[in-house]
Amino acid sequence: MVDQALAVLTNGETYRRILYLLLAFPLGTAYFVLLVTGLSTGGGLAVIIVGIGILWLTMEGWLLLARFERQLAIQLLGANIPPISLPAPAGESWRQRIGRTLTDRVTWTSLGYLLVEFPFGIASFTLVLVLFTVSLAFVLTPVAYVLQVAFRPQVPIDVNFAPFISNNGPPYGAAFLVALLVGVVGVVMIPASAAALSGLGWLWARFAEATLGVSQSQVQLAAAQAEARTQQVRAERSEQSRRELIVNASHELRTPVASISAHVESLLKPGRPMDDEVRKYLTVVATETDRLGSLVDDVLALARADAGELHLDIRPVDVPAVVDHVCEALAPLARQERTLSLLHSAAPDLPRAMADPDRLTQVLTNLVRNALNHTPDGGIISVETTQADGRVVIKVSDTGIGIDPEDLHRVFDRFFRSDQSRSRDTGGSGLGLAIARDLLSAMGGSITAESTPGVGSVFLVSLRREAA
Numbered sequence: 462m463v464d465q466a467l468a469v470l471t472n473g474e475t476y477r478r479i480l481y482l483l484l485a486f487p488l489g490t491a492y493f494v495l496l497v498t499g500l501s502t503g504g505g506l507a508v509i510i511v512g513i514g515i516l517w518l519t520m521e522g523w524l525l526l527a528r529f530e531r532q533l534a535i536q537l538l539g540a541n542i543p544p545i546s547l548p549a550p551a552g553e554s555w556r557q558r559i560g561r562t563l564t565d566r567v568t569w570t571s572l573g574y575l576l577v578e579f580p581f582g583i584a585s586f587t588l589v590l591v592l593f594t595v596s597l598a599f600v601l602t603p604v605a606y607v608l609q610v611a612f613r614p615q616v617p618i619d620v621n622f623a624p625f626i627s628n629n630g631p632p633y634g635a636a637f638l639v640a641l642l643v644g645v646v647g648v649v650m651i652p653a654s655a656a657a658l659s660g661l662g663w664l665w666a667r668f669a670e671a672t673l674g675v676s677q678s679q680v681q682l683a684a685a686q687a688e689a690r691t692q693q694v695r696a697e698r699s700e701q702s703r704r705e706l707i708v709n710a711s712h713e714l715r716t717p718v719a720s721i722s723a724h725v726e727s728l729l730k731p732g733r734p735m736d737d738e739v740r741k742y743l744t745v746v747a748t749e750t751d752r753l754g755s756l757v758d759d760v761l762a763l764a765r766a767d768a769g770e771l772h773l774d775i776r777p778v779d780v781p782a783v784v785d786h787v788c789e790a791l792a793p794l795a796r797q798e799r800t801l802s803l804l805h806s807a808a809p810d811l812p813r814a815m816a817d818p819d820r821l822t823q824v825l826t827n828l829v830r831n832a833l834n835h836t837p838d839g840g841i842i843s844v845e846t847t848q849a850d851g852r853v854v855i856k857v858s859d860t861g862i863g864i865d866p867e868d869l870h871r872v873f874d875r876f877f878r879s880d881q882s883r884s885r886d887t888g889g890s891g892l893g894l895a896i897a898r899d900l901l902s903a904m905g906g907s908i909t910a911e912s913t914p915g916v917g918s919v920f921l922v923s924l925r926r927e928a929a
């Protein structure tokens with residue numbers, strides 16, 4: 462018991478809490494006056510913009526006071542309070558900020574806190590003063606009594622003790638006992654009051670925790686969002702360095718591949734005396750080097766598309782002229798090497814299409830070459846240019862082996878090659894259609910495929926038409 466009393470009295474926390482309870486009165490009064498003045502002034506003028514401004518300033522003001530109170534509650538009451546607000550999201554406008562503050566729970570609970578502190582401050586201040594004054598008075602009662610007896614023994618004692626005073630008996634005995642009892646009560650009251658006030662401070666600290674900080678779920682949500690943002694930034698950075706690596710590596714590979722190709726070509730020059738077997742091997746090296754070269758070019762094109770670095774020169778293009786050019790270039794492959802018919806036609810009065818002519822040539826060359834590669838001898842490959850729904854449409858169809866329905870949606874995937882293409886080794890890497898799709902979408906166009914196995918395939922390229 463005595464230990465507990467001493468513990469309460471020797472604990473610094475007790476005095477900090479009591480200090481807070483005393484401070485609560487002037488602070489609470491000041492907040493109340495400030496807020497009521499601000500709110501009534503702002504509220505009165507709220508109909509006009511100035512009023513809204515004052516209201517806003519009042520709100521910012523009370524949040525500032527709430528921040529100060531939060532610090533006070535943490536330092537003096539030992540309260541554990543989360544931040545009053547979470548960091549503002551990046552790029553938040555002032556309107557969004559106002560909206561966020563107005564809808565934030567803490568804005569209103571902190572206002573409640575500041576307003577309640579006014580009556581609480583008066584009550585706690587009074588309580589501290591009353592309890593300590595009374596306790597002190599009780600403690601000093603026996604001392605006062607003894608002093609009175611010592612210095613003025615003849616005078617009847619304080620009226621309060623009158624009933625206990627006997628002129629015959631031993632003087633002042635009963636009154637002294639009472640005075641002593643009062644003193645003991647006073648001694649007990651001091652730690653009891655301190656404990657009660659400390660308890661009150663503890664309760665107020667819990668109130669501050671509930672009203673002056675964001676909720677735990679908000680803190681968790683903000684932490685999760687921050688973590689997600691960090692992960693996103695990390696993922697973007699690694700994606701960026703992956704792209705750069707591919708672009709740089711494929712760029713660097715082009716030079717040695719081109720050099721090997723040129724050297725092999727000069728070794729294979731017609732007329733140069735060479736062992737037949739050596740010539741055969743060198744021809745294989747030349748073919749494979751060409752293949753490696755176009756693979757490097759394809760990878761570089763895709764990496765550039767991913768990085769948004771496709772430098773396209775988009776302008777009005779006469780599509781039938783491009784088709785003519787492509788068919789002419791590939792005609793030897795169709796006619797001389799294979800017995801295939803390569804036809805092309807164009808609807809009359811076609812508008813020009815918006816495209817990069819070189820890239821469009823690359824896309825159409827890939828489509829026609831694919832059609833030639835996948836069509837058995839005697840088949841027909843046709844390229845028709847028409848217009849539909851205000852767009853220029855190029856239809857590349859063949860009477861070839863076709864594409865299995867389950868493969869059709871994958872033909873535009875990177876490195877996709879059907880089992881048939883792999884077994885026939887058409888020389889492709891499975892990147893051509895992926896590049897075609899990226900190039901066309903960068904030009905504002907699109908590509909789709911339809912096919913019936915054993916009957917043939919149709920690739921439809923759609924481009925924006927030149928603005929009239």
Ligand code: ADP
Pocket residue numbers: 827831832835859861862863864872877878879880882887888889890891892893894895918
């Ligand atoms: P590559 O031709 O270099 O292999 P592409 O991306 O151009 O790569 O084509 C991917 C795959 O789509 C080809 O390997 C082939 O299996 C299929 N394909 C493309 N065009 C046709 C076509 N006209 N007929 C049948 N299959 C085709």
